[in-house]
Amino acid sequence: MDHSIHACLLLVILQITSIAAVTNTVDVSALNALKHAWQNTPTNWVGSDPCGDGWVGINCSDSRVISITLSSIGLNGQLSGDIQYFSELQTLDLSYNKDLTGSIPPAIGNLTKLANLTLIGCSFSGQIPDTIGSLQELTFLALNSNSFSGKIPSSIGNLSKLYWLDLADNKLTGPIPVSNGSTPGLDMLVKTVHFHFGMNQLSGTIPPQLFSSNMVLIHSLFDSNQLTGSIPSTLGLVKTLKAIRFDRNLLSGTVPSNLNNLTNLSVLHLSNNHLTGPMPNLTGMNVLSYVDLSNNSFDATDVPSWISTSGSLTTLVMEDTQIQGAIPPALFSNPQLQTLRLKNSRLNGTLNITDFSVQLQLIDLQNNSIQNFVESGVYHNELILLGNPVCEGTGATASYCKSGQSMSSYSTSSVNCVPVPCPSGQSTSPNCKCSYPLMGTLFFISPSFSDLGNSSYYEALEGSLMKSFGTLQLPVDSVSLSKLNWDSNDYLEIWLEVFPSADDRFNQSVIIGISSVLSYQFIEPPPHFGPHHYLPYCSDSSVNSMSSVSLGIIIGAAIGGFLVLLVLTSAGFYAYRQRRRADRVINQNNPFASWDRSQSRGRIPQLKGVRWFSFEELKKCTGGFSEDSEIGAGGFGKVYRGTVASGQQVAIKRAQQGSMQGSGHEFKTEIEMLSRVHHKNLVCLVGFCFEQGEQILVYEYIPNGTLMGNLSGKSGILLDWMRRLQVAVGSARGLAYLHELADPPVIHRDVKSTNILLDERLNAKVSDFGLSKLMNDNGKSYVTTQVKGTLGYMDPEYFMTHQLTEKSDVYSFGIVMLELITARKPIERGTYIVRVVRVAMDKTRDLYGLHELIDPVILSGKTLEGFEKFVDLAMNCVQELAANRPTMSEVVKEIESIMELAGLNPNAESTSTSGTYEGPSKGTLYRPYSNEFCDYSGDYLPSIVQPH
Ligand SMILES: *[C@@H]1O[C@H](CO)[C@@H](O)[C@H](O)[C@H]1NC(C)=O
Numbered sequence: 001m002d003h004s005i006h007a008c009l010l011l012v013i014l015q016i017t018s019i020a021a022v023t024n025t026v027d028v029s030a031l032n033a034l035k036h037a038w039q040n041t042p043t044n045w046v047g048s049d050p051c052g053d054g055w056v057g058i059n060c061s062d063s064r065v066i067s068i069t070l071s072s073i074g075l076n077g078q079l080s081g082d083i084q085y086f087s088e089l090q091t092l093d094l095s096y097n098k099d100l101t102g103s104i105p106p107a108i109g110n111l112t113k114l115a116n117l118t119l120i121g122c123s124f125s126g127q128i129p130d131t132i133g134s135l136q137e138l139t140f141l142a143l144n145s146n147s148f149s150g151k152i153p154s155s156i157g158n159l160s161k162l163y164w165l166d167l168a169d170n171k172l173t174g175p176i177p178v179s180n181g182s183t184p185g186l187d188m189l190v191k192t193v194h195f196h197f198g199m200n201q202l203s204g205t206i207p208p209q210l211f212s213s214n215m216v217l218i219h220s221l222f223d224s225n226q227l228t229g230s231i232p233s234t235l236g237l238v239k240t241l242k243a244i245r246f247d248r249n250l251l252s253g254t255v256p257s258n259l260n261n262l263t264n265l266s267v268l269h270l271s272n273n274h275l276t277g278p279m280p281n282l283t284g285m286n287v288l289s290y291v292d293l294s295n296n297s298f299d300a301t302d303v304p305s306w307i308s309t310s311g312s313l314t315t316l317v318m319e320d321t322q323i324q325g326a327i328p329p330a331l332f333s334n335p336q337l338q339t340l341r342l343k344n345s346r347l348n349g350t351l352n353i354t355d356f357s358v359q360l361q362l363i364d365l366q367n368n369s370i371q372n373f374v375e376s377g378v379y380h381n382e383l384i385l386l387g388n389p390v391c392e393g394t395g396a397t398a399s400y401c402k403s404g405q406s407m408s409s410y411s412t413s414s415v416n417c418v419p420v421p422c423p424s425g426q427s428t429s430p431n432c433k434c435s436y437p438l439m440g441t442l443f444f445i446s447p448s449f450s451d452l453g454n455s456s457y458y459e460a461l462e463g464s465l466m467k468s469f470g471t472l473q474l475p476v477d478s479v480s481l482s483k484l485n486w487d488s489n490d491y492l493e494i495w496l497e498v499f500p501s502a503d504d505r506f507n508q509s510v511i512i513g514i515s516s517v518l519s520y521q522f523i524e525p526p527p528h529f530g531p532h533h534y535l536p537y538c539s540d541s542s543v544n545s546m547s548s549v550s551l552g553i554i555i556g557a558a559i560g561g562f563l564v565l566l567v568l569t570s571a572g573f574y575a576y577r578q579r580r581r582a583d584r585v586i587n588q589n590n591p592f593a594s595w596d597r598s599q600s601r602g603r604i605p606q607l608k609g610v611r612w613f614s615f616e617e618l619k620k621c622t623g624g625f626s627e628d629s630e631i632g633a634g635g636f637g638k639v640y641r642g643t644v645a646s647g648q649q650v651a652i653k654r655a656q657q658g659s660m661q662g663s664g665h666e667f668k669t670e671i672e673m674l675s676r677v678h679h680k681n682l683v684c685l686v687g688f689c690f691e692q693g694e695q696i697l698v699y700e701y702i703p704n705g706t707l708m709g710n711l712s713g714k715s716g717i718l719l720d721w722m723r724r725l726q727v728a729v730g731s732a733r734g735l736a737y738l739h740e741l742a743d744p745p746v747i748h749r750d751v752k753s754t755n756i757l758l759d760e761r762l763n764a765k766v767s768d769f770g771l772s773k774l775m776n777d778n779g780k781s782y783v784t785t786q787v788k789g790t791l792g793y794m795d796p797e798y799f800m801t802h803q804l805t806e807k808s809d810v811y812s813f814g815i816v817m818l819e820l821i822t823a824r825k826p827i828e829r830g831t832y833i834v835r836v837v838r839v840a841m842d843k844t845r846d847l848y849g850l851h852e853l854i855d856p857v858i859l860s861g862k863t864l865e866g867f868e869k870f871v872d873l874a875m876n877c878v879q880e881l882a883a884n885r886p887t888m889s890e891v892v893k894e895i896e897s898i899m900e901l902a903g904l905n906p907n908a909e910s911t912s913t914s915g916t917y918e919g920p921s922k923g924t925l926y927r928p929y930s931n932e933f934c935d936y937s938g939d940y941l942p943s944i945v946q947p948h
């Protein structure tokens with residue numbers, strides 16, 4: 001190839017005048033082109049000799065650039081076709097730059113020497129170009145955790161040296177390509193050891209041709225796709241396999257009987273499909289450790305015998321299956337057994353746990369038909385028999401008839417030192433040194449164990465991490481693992497913090513080094529962990545919202561964009577760490593003991609209007625918490641709709657086991673607080689339930705759903721400009737009441753469009769006080785708390801200082817106002833609404849020149865009276881400095897004056913009585929506040945007059 005011609009072209013096109021001293025001129029020009037295309041390139045990228053001057057992230061050999069590794073440095077921009085000019089490039093790694101967007105240019109196919117192409121955790125989209133199949137030297141291809149769409153290019157089949165293929169966590173569709181005549185396919189990848197395709201939208205059947213005895217695959221991971229048809233028996237030919245994941249697809253048919261030929265297989269996930277036929281017979285699979293066959297349609301069967309005789313089983317999950325009969329006692333004595341989850345089946349007879357594995361941590365047999373339990377008194381770990389006959393009647397008080405007991409979970413602790421309080425924003429390392437750690441989540445996709453408390457595993461993982469960092473001479477003081485958790489994909493999530501040893505923060509080259517260790521699986525964890533994905537903690541929204549003032553301060557102290565992120569995130573998570581340590585204590589007492597249930601027909605005398613519901617009643621009125629009655633879900637648990645005995649429709653918010661606030665005392669505090677606030681723009685608490693380990697709040701039912709849902713147009717209700725003003729004034733009044741009239745005052749802490757509900761007449765009602773904080777009466781105008789809230793709505797000042805004031809709610813409300821105007825989410829495609837509006841705003845123009853951003857729904861109506869004042873108010877609410885923001889009552893006044901401008905009477909009831917609205921209440925007589933417990937017509941709000 002003629003380099004000089006290309007160099008000339010580049011010189012012309014890019015007008016690069018500097019001539020390299022040592023580095024090849026084409027490479028210099030191409031690097032300068034990348035530098036121009038990206039923001040946040042390393043600060044030492046200056047001069048004309050990248051190789052000679054040691055540009056961060058660039059490695060050279062014989063004056064040619066052979067490696068570009070720029071992971072986790074906050075690069076912003078697109079990957080341009082200029083990448084093709086690095087003709088000697090072997091490694092291209094741009095992982096963990098959330099702001100890298102656009103597609104991969106087809107010209108990448110020119111990089112014929114490329115061995116590593118690693119673009120993990122960016123925001124690349126579009127199709128993966130076919131030319132990728134020209135990269136004949138490629139051994140490591142990791143494009144996971146982006147937004148790639150379209151089909152998997154069949155040309156990948158030509159990558160005959162490929163060792164690692166990871167396309168997981170994208171939006172890939174279409175079939176799994178296999179070879180056909182001259183068309184290549186994945187079946188040709190006979191040197192590939194890792195197939196990671198989970199979390200996409202792949203469809204079609206699994207081609208039998210995909211697997212053959214020539215292959216050396218160890219991991220075959222296709223979980224969470226839309227694959228149909230049956231599992232081909234050719235899978236049984238790939239003897240090297242250690243982990244198979246086909247769970248969470250639409251697979252049907254019987255499981256091939258030769259699966260037990262796979263004698264190296266340790267992990268098998270087939271759950272959540274439509275598999276039929278006999279339960280697989282896994283006899284003879286001598287290293288099988290983790291098996292999940294849940295939620296399929298296998299034939300009814302007794303507990304299979306292989307389960308009791310397998311010597312290696314650590315984890316058996318068979319929930320929602322048809323297994324029946326008594327549980328053979330031998331099952332528990334599998335020597336490695338840690339977890340047994342067999343809920344929602346038909347097991348019966350007498351449960352007898354006498355001989356059991358010393359490692360056994362959890363036996364979950366909820367909702368079976370077990371009649372008796374022979375308590376031998378030696379098994380003390382978690383056992384759940386809730387929903388079995390043995391838990392009815394007198395048995396119901398036994399500890400195994402409750403759920404929500406806590407299991408121990410590992411977290412790195414300080415050794416041989418006393419943790420010191422650190423300056424705000426820094427964290428204490430396990431060696432008790434204060435610094436800004438690098439933070440992120442490790443996702444282990446196919447571990448062969450399930451015990452979250454076994455410190456020997458996790459200490460070994462810490463050791464492997466430290467060893468890998470040491471090998472590369474990275475200045476790491478220590479690592480900390482915490483927040484261990486099985487996520488909804490059955491991945492083991494571990495929160496990782498890496499602490500610097502030399503300074504109080506890592507420099508860019510070290511961050512790149514650490515990221516590489518994590519992307520290329522250099523760590524050799526104890527073998528049962530298996531491969532992982534890593535994603536650094538990312539709070540783009542918070543960074544974005546820190547514009548102007550506070551950002552300037554931080555940038556002064558930090559070296560680059562990524563460090564800004566570190567500062568902010570450590571602040572957030574320091575508080576979390578502190579709490580975690582205290583969280584272990586679980587209070588078994590009933591804090592409600594002092595409330596006498598028998599009095600006042602179940603009403604609690606101390607709490608005006610709040611009822612005590614029995615778990616049975618709530619279970620009954622939600623059809624056993626059936627999916628049909630589910631109307632919402634979130635981190636806290638689920639929300640159901642039901643009609644209680646009085647005939648009132650209610651929304652029942654049931655805390656998920658594990659998400660609970662810990663002690664019932666906090667729950668009680670929350671109820672007491674909720675029972676004290678009464679306003680027509682706040683959702684009213686009807687009652688609660690605290691029994692059988694459940695924490696349930698019962699609210700009035702608000703029929704028209706969330707503001708967010710209505711803005712997205714899903715509900716079919718047209719929110720025109722007038723109605724939006726009504727919603728704004730209503731929710732502002734609710735918040736003003738909480739801040740200024742409630743006694744003691746309440747800060748909501750999680751104001752957002754999903755927490756504003758609309759009733760029959762589109763009156764706004766603020767909901768979800770789960771995070772609320774009472775203002776103490778201690779003279780301070782703020783409370784110091786752990787940072788909670790929702791990204792995108794969070795007040796940057798609160799985030800920085802942890803000092804919560806009413807103004808934090810004002811900030812969040814400003815975001816909601818911007819949503820009302822634009823109908824877009826606060827963070828969309830990596831951009832933050834405040835910045836988008838601020839940048840687009842031109843006060844000299846009509847509607848401030850925001851036409852492009854305004855929700856077309858309101859734009860199509862008549863003129864937007866008062867629009868500019870509304871925007872001014874919203875932007876005032878999201879002022880950087882809390883002191884510059886208005887109070888909620890000032891906000892109310894201002895919206896009222898805008899309404900008057902728009903010809904609305906701010907004190908009239910909602911406009912939705914006008915015939916245009918046809919909501920669910922049509923045809924039924926509207927009875928305002930018909931329920932006796934949520935009656936605002938009395939003491940609280942004398943001004944409300946509702947037509948009957
Ligand atoms: C890249 O490939 C295209 C066609 O495959 C070719 O025209 C072009 O010259 C190549 N560029 C370089 C720098 O080799």
Ligand SMILES: *[C@@H]1O[C@H](CO)[C@@H](O)[C@H](O)[C@H]1NC(C)=O
Nearest residue numbers: 069090091115116140516520
């Ligand atoms: C691929 O990248 C890894 C990590 O930087 C490196 O160790 C390895 O040598 C690279 N492979 C080649 C062929 O450059």
Ligand SMILES: *[C@@H]1O[C@H](CO)[C@@H](O)[C@H](O)[C@H]1NC(C)=O
Nearest residue numbers: 236256257258259260261262
């Ligand atoms: C694999 O399984 C099939 C069916 O169970 C059996 O006939 C065959 O002999 C097995 N092959 C090997 C190599 O074990």
Ligand SMILES: *[C@@H]1O[C@H](CO)[C@@H](O)[C@H](O)[C@H]1NC(C)=O
Nearest residue numbers: 260281282283284304305306
């Ligand atoms: C399971 O397979 C083993 C050996 O392949 C066999 O001995 C046993 O009878 C089978 N069990 C059932 C229930 O089919």
Ligand SMILES: *[C@@H]1O[C@H](CO)[C@@H](O)[C@H](O)[C@H]1NC(C)=O
Nearest residue numbers: 324325326346347348349350
């Ligand atoms: C347990 O279930 C099996 C199968 O449904 C049934 O045959 C058996 O009688 C039941 N045993 C008891 C004690 O109810």
